Every structure is written in structure tokens, then in C-alpha cells.
Amino acid sequence: MKSLRNSNNKPYMIERLVSAGSYISMGMVGFIWLIICALTKSNLRPFLKYHIFQSFFLIMALFLLNVFAEFVVSILSFIPIISLLTYKILFFFTAPMIFGFSIINFCILVLMVYLVLTSLQGKYSYIPWISNIIDSNVGR
Secondary structure, X not given: OOOHHHOOOOOOHXXXXXXXXXXXXXXXXXXXXXXXXXXXXXOOOHHHHHHHHHHXXXXXXXXXXXXXXXXXXXXHOXXXXXXXXXXXXXXXXXXXXXXXXXXXXXXXXXXXXXXXXXXHOOOOOOOHHHHHHHHHHOOO
């Protein structure tokens, strides 16, 4: 399987910074970089495309997952016994526990630190399902 992660092109420092900034800013730095590239009519290298589009995809996935979870919780809140169980589970995952973060926020923080560090190192980060989609659609 040919993959973008096997390319021998070393990314420039600006590409590493833009890709890391794209994760930190929830895709905004990457979006601005895409606009700059469109205005200057320059092409993005595969490393930068990969990380920018992966940051977009992750932010959209987190947003849709949040909307779906709120929808499910609002429906389950109408069922008397299940609503109590739902709120206890919700409290367990959203209450500040680890360094003042909830379990969900801590997992997202660890994921973002991993993504930022790998992009600063000039590597292609791998998230099982998401990276496969980005890898197959970018730069081919």
C-alpha cells in the first residue's frame, strides 16, 4: 500500500509550524494558509495538505459527535429511570478529575498534543480510521 507517510520529502519548518498551528487553532491557521496559497497560486505539499485536512476532519468529527451526544442525552432525559443513569454517566465523563480536566477533555488534549508533536517533528500522525481517509484523499 503506497502511502503519503513514506514520502522522502522533508517538510520545511514553516510547514511544520502551520500544521501544528492548524491543530492548535482548530483548523483556522490551516484555513488562512489555504487562502494565502489560493491567492498566490501556489501548491501545497502533501505534508501540509495532510495535516490541514486532518485538522479540519477532526474538528468536524468532534463537533458532530458533540451534537449527536447532546441529541441522545436530550431524548434519554424524557425516560425517568434511564435519565438518572444518563446524567450520572454524563457527570462521570464531564466532571473535572485529571488536572482540572474532564475525562473527555483530557483525552482530546492528549490527542492534540500527539498531533502537534508529530507535525512539529515533520512526521505524519496516525489516527486509525481518520488518517486512512485523509491519506487516501490527499495528494493522490
